[in-house]
Amino acid sequence: MVSFETFLTPTNTVQKKSSGIMGYDVPEGVDIRGRYDPEFSKILTRDALTFVADLQREFRNHIKYAMECRREAKMRYNNGSLPGFDPATKYIREGEWVCAPVPHAVADRRVEITGPVERKMVINALNSGAKVFMADFEDALSPSWENLMRGHVNLRDAVNGTITFHDQARNKVYKLNDEIAKLFVRPRGWHLPEAHIFIDGEPATGCLVDFGLYFFHNYANFRKTQGQGLGPFFYLPKMEHSREARIWNNVFERAERWAGIEKGSIRATVLIETLPAVFQMNEILYELRDHSVGLNCGRWDYIFSYVKTFQAHPDRLLPDRVQVGMAQHFMRSYSDLLIHTCHKRGVHAMGGMAAQIPIRDDRAANEVALELVRKDKLREVKAGHDGTWAAHPGLIPACMEVFTNNMANAPNQIHSMKRPDASVLTEEDLLQRPRGVRTMEGLRLNTRVGIQYLAAWMTGAGSVPLYNLMEDAATAEISRVQNWQWLKYGVELDGDGLGVKVNLELFGRVVEEEMARIEREVGKEKFKKGMYKEACKLFTRQCTAPVLDDFLTLDAYNNIVMYHPIGSSRL
Numbered sequence: 001m002v003s004f005e006t007f008l009t010p011t012n013t014v015q016k017k018s019s020g021i022m023g024y025d026v027p028e029g030v031d032i033r034g035r036y037d038p039e040f041s042k043i044l045t046r047d048a049l050t051f052v053a054d055l056q057r058e059f060r061n062h063i064k065y066a067m068e069c070r071r072e073a074k075m076r077y078n079n080g081s082l083p084g085f086d087p088a089t090k091y092i093r094e095g096e097w098v099c100a101p102v103p104h105a106v107a108d109r110r111v112e113i114t115g116p117v118e119r120k121m122v123i124n125a126l127n128s129g130a131k132v133f134m135a136d137f138e139d140a141l142s143p144s145w146e147n148l149m150r151g152h153v154n155l156r157d158a159v160n161g162t163i164t165f166h167d168q169a170r171n172k173v174y175k176l177n178d179e180i181a182k183l184f185v186r187p188r189g190w191h192l193p194e195a196h197i198f199i200d201g202e203p204a205t206g207c208l209v210d211f212g213l214y215f216f217h218n219y220a221n222f223r224k225t226q227g228q229g230l231g232p233f234f235y236l237p238k239m240e241h242s243r244e245a246r247i248w249n250n251v252f253e254r255a256e257r258w259a260g261i262e263k264g265s266i267r268a269t270v271l272i273e274t275l276p277a278v279f280q281m282n283e284i285l286y287e288l289r290d291h292s293v294g295l296n297c298g299r300w301d302y303i304f305s306y307v308k309t310f311q312a313h314p315d316r317l318l319p320d321r322v323q324v325g326m327a328q329h330f331m332r333s334y335s336d337l338l339i340h341t342c343h344k345r346g347v348h349a350m351g352g353m354a355a356q357i358p359i360r361d362d363r364a365a366n367e368v369a370l371e372l373v374r375k376d377k378l379r380e381v382k383a384g385h386d387g388t389w390a391a392h393p394g395l396i397p398a399c400m401e402v403f404t405n406n407m408a409n410a411p412n413q414i415h416s417m418k419r420p421d422a423s424v425l426t427e428e429d430l431l432q433r434p435r436g437v438r439t440m441e442g443l444r445l446n447t448r449v450g451i452q453y454l455a456a457w458m459t460g461a462g463s464v465p466l467y468n469l470m471e472d473a474a475t476a477e478i479s480r481v482q483n484w485q486w487l488k489y490g491v492e493l494d495g496d497g498l499g500v501k502v503n504l505e506l507f508g509r510v511v512e513e514e515m516a517r518i519e520r521e522v523g524k525e526k527f528k529k530g531m532y533k534e535a536c537k538l539f540t541r542q543c544t545a546p547v548l549d550d551f552l553t554l555d556a557y558n559n560i561v562m563y564h565p566i567g568s569s570r571l
């Protein structure tokens with residue numbers, strides 16, 4: 001856990017009004033340390049904070065226990081164990097049960113667009129023609145106070161239907177179309193604290209803040225305008241075990257009771273994006289069976305998690321990042337088993353994100369990128385996925401066409417593609433070592449991407465285009481842990497005929513040369529103004545740390561915490 005005591009320096013201006021310090025009206029035990037803003041105060045109302053504080057107090061010990069269990073599991077893997085199916089929950093895997101019926105409002109999820117909760121992007125995503133928009137407080141968002149609070153303002157306005165945006169530079173006004181995508185919201189993972197909101201002297205749990213504020217302000221309108229009487233809808237990230245899903249289920253039930261709405265109103269799709277969770281898919285769905293609307297293949301975090309889980313297993317090193325795609329046996333097995341599991345339990349099996357994005361200035365390269373996306377989507381729909389993710393509105397027509405043409409006019413394939421063949425997939429299939437080679441270019445690209453991503457993240461952008469691909473927290477994690485793994489085990493770069501071994505000296509040289517290349521590519525001015533040097537320091541420390549950090553963003557978070565003077569929360 002980060003020590004927040006080290007960041008108690010007040011960095012924001014105290015705003016005055018005639019009666020004294022301007023601040024938030026907080027309930028007992030709650031202290032807001034983020035900047036005061038009159039718009040934010042409409043989100044951070046006393047009642048909304050009371051709701052969030054109640055969730056925090058009710059669930060904090062369960063969350064601490066779940067995080068402790070993660071640490072214990074890590075120790076077991078580090079001591080040589082492999083993740084696998086839990087014999088104690090065989091009865092759940094083999095039992096005949098199904099989840100609650102799929103809500104009519106989201107039966108058709110052929111293409112879902114994702115993106116940070118930034119105002120213009122929220123409007124563009126809702127208007128994009130996708131069936132669903134997953135508004136992201138997670139992989140695609142740098143969780144600064146400003147981004148988070150503006151995100152809540154944006155989502156409230158979106159659910160109210162009043163959201164607009166004026167692009168001054170282009171004199172263009174954005175507003176919602178008549179027909180818009182259905183909104184899902186992805187809160188942060190369990191591990192991330194919200195350092196600007198203290199509850200009973202401790203930072204609040206990030207995802208309870210995200211969930212609580214969004215639910216409090218939007219559940220009623222959402223159910224009228226979006227959910228056809230149900231909702232709101234969520235995506236839940238980075239879980240490692242069904243006990244974490246149980247906490248979410250209890251959070252949902254508490255929120256439903258508080259709001260006086262029917263149990264099972266809230267629905268969530270869980271991302272299967274950690275290696276331990278692939279052995280818990282039935283158990284996760286079972287915990288959430290009244291609230292589930294499927295699982296999703298979060299392929300990028302899944303690859304990251306493979307490295308993290310096997311950090312002490314030098315016999316399972318990854319090849320270059322570009323070679324770890326869905327064609328690898330362990331990745332294909334994961335997607336197939338997810339489809340089989342979801343359809344057996346009557347819910348959506350969502351595909352994942354292809355990293356390609358449109359390339360505006362090169363038609364031929366753009367066509368190649370689009371073709372890669374089409375191929376990836378064709379594999380998904382033929383395997384039985386019910387829908388997929390798109391990172392950019394420009395990809396939606398291609399993704400939609402592939403899914404529509406291969407789903408026989410049905411909104412999903414839940415009942416038509418049971419994939420019984422996948423029921424025989426074994427632990428060995430799910431853990432099979434990825435095949436491929438390691439190259440100097442792989443090491444260089446990881447370094448270049450990792451540093452540039454962190455520099456962007458520290459200046460407020462959680463998803464960025466780099467070398468014609470979408471990069472976010474999950475893809476950047478792969479770059480970091482792969483470098484760490486290669487350094488730790490001094491691997492030989494065997495794919496380019498150089499036969500060089502990765503060590504600190506080589507890595508130091510690569511960092512220096514890649515920083516020079518970044519400066520050339522972005523230009524001296526941007527390089528000077530940006531946070532490239534700070535990002536480089538952070539990335540280098542993480543890649544060379546004797547013990548692997550659990551998350552890149554936990555460490556980097558220290559750089560974006562900006563405290564308002566303590567004790568100024570009260571009016």
Ligand SMILES: CC(=O)SCCNC(=O)CCNC(=O)[C@H](O)C(C)(C)COP(=O)(O)OP(=O)(O)OC[C@H]1O[C@@H](n2cnc3c(N)ncnc32)[C@H](O)[C@@H]1OP(=O)(O)O
Nearest residue numbers: 114115121124125139140300353391392463464465470474
């Ligand atoms: C591993 C995972 O978790 S995947 C899920 C998390 N990741 C994401 O959600 C990534 C979302 N995508 C993005 O953030 C962006 O598409 C990027 C950063 C990859 C590329 O951004 P850019 O290069 O700035 O996009 P580009 O300039 O081509 O944008 C063109 C237009 O499309 C819009 N746009 C691009 N991506 C999106 C999106 N995901 N949602 C809504 N609008 C979008 C832009 O706002 C812009 O609109 P405008 O013409 O009205 O100004």
Ligand SMILES: O=CC(=O)O
Nearest residue numbers: 298299300301474
């Ligand atoms: O969240 C999605 C992923 O691929 O990671």
Ligand SMILES: [Mg+2]
Nearest residue numbers: 139298301474
């Ligand atoms: Mg992810």
